[in-house]
Every structure is written in C-alpha cells, then in structure tokens.
Amino acid sequence: MSITDSDPTERSEGTAPDPAPVPPAWRLLLGYVRPHRWALCAGALLALVTGATGLLLPLVARGLIDDLAHDRPVTGALLGMSGLVLANAAVGGLGSYVLRRTAESVVLGARRALSSYLLRLRISAVDRTEPGDLMARITSDTTLLREVTTDSLVGLGTGGLTLIATVVMMGLVDAVLLGVTLAVVLGAGTVLGVIVPRINRASRQAQDAVGAMGASLERILGALRTVKASGAERREEEAVHAAAEESWRQSVRAAKWTAAAGNTAGLAMQIAFITVLAVGGARVATGAIDVGTLVAFLLYVFYLMSPIQEVVGAVTQYQTGSAALARIQEALRLPAEPPARPAPLPSPGARPAAIAFEDVRFRYADDLPYVHHGVTFAVPARGMTAFVGPSGAGKTTVFSLIERFYDPESGTITLDGRDVAEWELSELRSAIGYVEQDAPVLSGSMRDNLLLGNPEAQDAEVARVLKTTRLDALVERLPRGLDTLVGHRGTKLSGGERQRVAIARALLRRPRLLLLDEATSQLDAVNEAALRDTVADVARSTTVLVVAHRLSTVTTADRIVVMDAGRVRAVGTHRDLVTGDPLYAELAATQFLAAAG
Numbered sequence: 242m243s244i245t246d247s248d249p250t251e252r253s254e255g256t257a258p259d260p261a262p263v264p265p266a267w268r269l270l271l272g273y274v275r276p277h278r279w280a281l282c283a284g285a286l287l288a289l290v291t292g293a294t295g296l297l298l299p300l301v302a303r304g305l306i307d308d309l310a311h312d313r314p315v316t317g318a319l320l321g322m323s324g325l326v327l328a329n330a331a332v333g334g335l336g337s338y339v340l341r342r343t344a345e346s347v348v349l350g351a352r353r354a355l356s357s358y359l360l361r362l363r364i365s366a367v368d369r370t371e372p373g374d375l376m377a378r379i380t381s382d383t384t385l386l387r388e389v390t391t392d393s394l395v396g397l398g399t400g401g402l403t404l405i406a407t408v409v410m411m412g413l414v415d416a417v418l419l420g421v422t423l424a425v426v427l428g429a430g431t432v433l434g435v436i437v438p439r440i441n442r443a444s445r446q447a448q449d450a451v452g453a454m455g456a457s458l459e460r461i462l463g464a465l466r467t468v469k470a471s472g473a474e475r476r477e478e479e480a481v482h483a484a485a486e487e488s489w490r491q492s493v494r495a496a497k498w499t500a501a502a503g504n505t506a507g508l509a510m511q512i513a514f515i516t517v518l519a520v521g522g523a524r525v526a527t528g529a530i531d532v533g534t535l536v537a538f539l540l541y542v543f544y545l546m547s548p549i550q551e552v553v554g555a556v557t558q559y560q561t562g563s564a565a566l567a568r569i570q571e572a573l574r575l576p577a578e579p580p581a582r583p584a585p586l587p588s589p590g591a592r593p594a595a596i597a598f599e600d601v602r603f604r605y606a607d608d609l610p611y612v613h614h615g616v617t618f619a620v621p622a623r624g625m626t627a628f629v630g631p632s633g634a635g636k637t638t639v640f641s642l643i644e645r646f647y648d649p650e651s652g653t654i655t656l657d658g659r660d661v662a663e664w665e666l667s668e669l670r671s672a673i674g675y676v677e678q679d680a681p682v683l684s685g686s687m688r689d690n691l692l693l694g695n696p697e698a699q700d701a702e703v704a705r706v707l708k709t710t711r712l713d714a715l716v717e718r719l720p721r722g723l724d725t726l727v728g729h730r731g732t733k734l735s736g737g738e739r740q741r742v743a744i745a746r747a748l749l750r751r752p753r754l755l756l757l758d759e760a761t762s763q764l765d766a767v768n769e770a771a772l773r774d775t776v777a778d779v780a781r782s783t784t785v786l787v788v789a790h791r792l793s794t795v796t797t798a799d800r801i802v803v804m805d806a807g808r809v810r811a812v813g814t815h816r817d818l819v820t821g822d823p824l825y826a827e828l829a830a831t832q833f834l835a836a837a838g
C-alpha cells in the first residue's frame with residue numbers, strides 16, 4: 242500500500258507536493274546512522290580486530306606445521322594460537338554488543354522521528370492514510386532498521402574489508418590457488434546478482450501486507466461493537482487473515498531467495514575448497530608448494546566463507562531494509578504542519594474573539610465538489626452563535642477551516658480581524674477550544690482527559706469547570722474520582738457525559754473562542770438540559786459557535802447562521818428566522834433532527 246500517491250487535496254490547500262525525488266535507500270540509511278557514527282565506527286573497528294586475529298591463525302598454523310616437520314618446539318606456536326582464539330572471542334563479543342546497541346539506538350531515533358512527524362501530519366494527509374498502516378511503519382518497519390544497520394552497513398564494511406584482507410593473504414600464500422578460488426567466487430557472484438533484486442521485491446510486498454493487516458485490525462478494533470452487532474466478524478476476520486497470509490506468502494518468497502543466496506555462497510565455497518584441494522595437491526606433488534602452504538591456503542578458503550557470507554547477508558538484508566526505509570520515507574513525505582512552538586494559553590478572563598468568513602470557497606480535493614461556495618458571515622466577540630442547516634451543508638467544515646485543519650481555496654477567515662493564515666498555528670489553536678461531534682474521550686483516567694489541553698490547570702480551576710459542565714456529581718460517584726479510568730475511547734461514560742468531558746477539556750484551555758459540534762444523537766432530557774445550561778454559561782464570557790442539531794440549543798442562541806449547500810442563506814434570531822426563512826422554519830418544525838440525522 243502506497244501513501245505517497247499525489248493527492249489533489251494538497252493543491253487545494255496550497256501545499257505543494259514535495260518535488261524532490263526520494264533519495265536512494267543507502268543515503269536514507271546513512272542519515273539515520275549519522276548521529277551514531279562514532280559508536281558504529283568503534284563496533285566496526287572491533288569487528289575488524291576480530292577478523293584480523295582470525296586472519297593470523299592460518300599463518301600461525303603454518304608455523305606450527307613447519308615446527309612439527311622440523312622437530313622444533315611448538316609451545317610458542319600453541320600459545321600464540323590460544324591467545325589469538327581467546328582474543329578473537331573476547332573482542333568479537335564486545336564488538337557484537339557495541340554494534341547491536343548502536344542498531345537499537347538507530348531504531349529508537351527512527352521511531353522518535355517518525356512518531357513526532359506523524360503527530361504533525363496535516364489532517365488532509367491523515368484523511369487519506371490508514372492509521373493501522375502508519376502504525377506498522379513505526380513499529381515493524383523501524384525494527385527492520387536494526388538488522389540493516391548491523392548486518393548490512395557494518396557487515397558490508399567489515400565483511401568487505403576482511404574479504405579484501407583475506408584475498409591479499411591468499412595471494413601472498415599462493416597466487417595460482419587464489420586465481421582458482423576467485424574464478425569460483427565470481428561465478429557465484431553472477432548467480433547472486435539475479436537473486437538479490439527478487440528479495441527486495443518480496444520484502445517490500447511483505448511489509449506492505451503487514452501495513453494492510455494493521456489497517457484491517459485498526460478498523461475492527463476501532464468499531465468492535467458495530468462489527469459484532471452487524472455480525473461481520475467472519476468477513477472482517479477474513480480480511481485480516483488475507484493480509485496476514487499475503488505477508489506470509491511474500492516473506493516465504495523472500496526467505497526462498499535469501500536461502501538460495503546463502504546456499505549459492507555456501508556451495509561456491511565447497512567447490513572452491515575441492516578445487517583448491519585438487520589443484521593444490523597437484524602443486525604439492527610437483528614441488529611447487531609445500532604441505533604447510535596448502536594447509537594455510539585451505540584454512541584461508543574456509544576463512545573466506547565467513548566474510549563472503551557476511552557480504553551476501555549484508556546485501557540481502559539491505560534489500561529487506563531498503564523496502565522498510567522506503568515505507569518510512571513515504572510516511573515522512575506526507576504533508577505536515579511546521580513543528581509546533583508552545584504557545585501560552587489565554588489568561589483567565591481573556592477577551593473573547595471575533596470571527597469572520599469572507600467569500601470562502603473550499604473543497605476537500607480537486608476531484609470533489611465544492612463544500613463552501615463563498616461562505617460569508619461575521620460573529621462578534623462574546624455570545625452564542627448557532628449554525629444550522631441540512632446534513633452536508635458544510636457546518637462542521639466551518640470549524641475545520643477555523644482550526645486550520647484545512648485551508649480555503651479562496652476568501653479569507655479572520656480571527657480578531659487578522660487572517661488565520663497569518664497566525665502562528667499553535668497561537669491560533671491555543672485561542673480556540675474545539676469539541677468534535679463525536680466528542681472523543683481518550684483512554685486513560687478522567688484527569689488525563691480533562692488536563693489534555695492544559696496539564697498545568699489548578700485543582701480549583703478543574704473543580705470550577707466540572708461544576709460548569711455539571712460533571713461534579715459524576716466525578717463524586719466514580720470509584721476513584723478523577724483517577725477513574727474511562728476505558729478505550731471513554732466507553733465507560735455515557736454519550737452525554739463524554740460530550741461534557743470534551744467540553745470541560747476545551748474549557749480548561751480558557752478558550753477565547755469555543756467551537757462546539759453538537760452530537761447528532763438524541764440525548765436524554767437531563768443531559769440535554771445540562772449541556773444547554775453549560776453552553777449558555779460559557780457564552781456569557783466567551784465567543785461560542787455551535788453546530789446545532791437540537792432546537793433547544795438554537796432557541797437560546799444570540800444569533801443563528803442558516804447554511805444550505807455550502808452557502809449562508811440567512812442570519813438572525815430564532816424569532817426572525819421562523820418567519821423570515823422557509824428552510825429554517827421547516828428545520829425548526831422538525832426539531833432539526835429529521836433533516837440533520
């Protein structure tokens with residue numbers, strides 16, 4: 242699944258698509274590794290020292306055979322060999338630890354960068370992605386960076402250098418036997434050139450399938466009640482299984498080619514060994530070389546196996562890792578907002594904000610119809626303004642544009658007379674409290690939810706807001722008061738309570754402008770009255786805009802903006818509009834709900 246296909250929303254929001262081509266995977270990898278380069282160099286150095294101690298072993302072995310052949314004492318050679326073996330194990334272990342630790346740090350860096358970036362994504366970018374797929378990019382794709390750092394980058398460096406050093410040593414021992422060995426190795430290299438790109442393709446498809454599985458799971462877990470109530474468990478299960486099986490199929494394909502690559506390298510070494518033994522035996526017979534030289538060379542052939550396998554492993558691992566890197570990079574190229582600078586919240590009693598739309602035209606994407614066809618209205622500071630109109634009229638979109646989740650194609654939106662496009666985003670949002678229609682409550686405690694937008698709020702302020710939102714009685718009833726857990730998405734609260742928690746959360750930010758998207762669902766009379774009184778209270782000191790779905794909300798409003806098909810058709814009080822606007826009269830007659838539901 243690709244998330245970087247060009248998206249028309251970008252242009253309609255004035256966000257130019259990123260024109261720079263995606264850098265090659267190796268350059269991306271170096272970018273992640275750069276902060277850890279010294280640790281990586283230390284690890285690579287230790288790996289090289291390990292390799293060097295190994296390289297000396299055949300030479301010491303040759304000395305040992307020579308000593309034995311000439312009846313010389315062998316204690317020195319034996320001690321030397323033991324020392325080299327111990328040094329090899331100790332330095333090798335330390336090197337491996339340093340490399341793995343560095344690789345974990347690379348993964349940590351990538352996860353931090355990616356998660357911070359995802360929190361800054363523009364809402365338009367989130368609209369066209371699957372959250373589950375994005376999650377897979379942070380969890381599973383970044384994990385692959387670990388192997389690619391240790392096995393691929395370091396493996397290529399140390400394996401490559403050891404390989405060169407081994408070849409040089411072999412050349413010094415016997416050039417003819419080296420020629421024989423290289424001929425076999427080059428043949429194997431040609432076969433590997435065919436296999437390796439296949440590993441890349443299969444790995445990429447396997448990772449995409451993991452992303453698709455995450456997306457399916459997120460879809461199910463996000464609406465498990467609906468899935469169960471709709472009896473759709475089996476069909477949803479099949480979708481998850483299909484993605485899991487696709488990932489399995491592609492991983493098995495990648496495993497097949499990886500195994501083929503490994504075996505080709507192994508087979509090449511066996512062939513090289515037998516050929517060297519045959520050619521070397523003949524050379525010993527003719528007296529061209531002695532037995533010690535042949536044994537030393539054969540040890541080098543064995544020794545060659547490890548760096549060759551390291552290099553082959555590095556290349557195959559790089560293929561898997563570059564697929565993951567590409568997926569991470571795709572996520573990092575989604576349009577994002579500039580990094581948020583912390584903006585202070587308005588002080589208590591800050592003056593309310595005035596808001597105005599002037600001929601605003603907006604559509605969610607170039608290939609979608611306009612949602613706003615020139616919306617114009619002005620709301621003075623303080624008081625409650627209700628937005629009413631049939632479903633799809635563009636009321637919620639008004640709020641999204643004020644919050645700058647999207648930018649209009651033309652026209653201006655001003656807050657206190659200043660174009661919202663000119664405001665620093667964090668400064669703009671700190672002036673506004675926003676309560677979404679489905680009033681999201683996050684998992685965690687009641688306190689976590691209330692303090693989400695203002696962690697510094699004092700107890701007295703929290704108590705006051707709880708009273709305003711008529712939540713004080715509820716909190717008293719909860720077994721652990723504010724520390725009671727509210728469940729995933731606040732499932733332990735009623736719909737009305739969730740809405741009031743969301744309002745309380747917004748109020749604790751002391752907004753100069755409160756945007757309240759009323760729930761379309763019917764509330765019971767007690768909850769409805771509590772909500773109405775709350776909003777009326779708040780509107781005395783703040784500017785409140787409400788997308789209203791209930792007649793009881795609009796009758797108390799200071800002014801009502803009637804929207805229809807992306808236009809403002811009338812503005813007035815309930816009394817004016819009931820007689821002056823036929824659509825409003827009709828909506829009021831049906832209590833809004835028939836037209837709004």
Ligand SMILES: Nc1ncnc2c1ncn2[C@@H]1O[C@H](COP(=O)(O)OP(=O)(O)OP(=O)(O)O)[C@@H](O)[C@H]1O
Nearest residue numbers: 368605609612631632633634635636637638639837
């Ligand atoms: N993220 C989006 N991407 C594309 N189209 C969208 C998006 N959000 C809303 N729309 C479309 O824009 C139009 C206006 O939506 P909006 O939510 O503003 O309507 P509304 O008046 O608030 O409706 P309701 O009363 O049902 O909440 C609708 O036709 C809707 O399908």
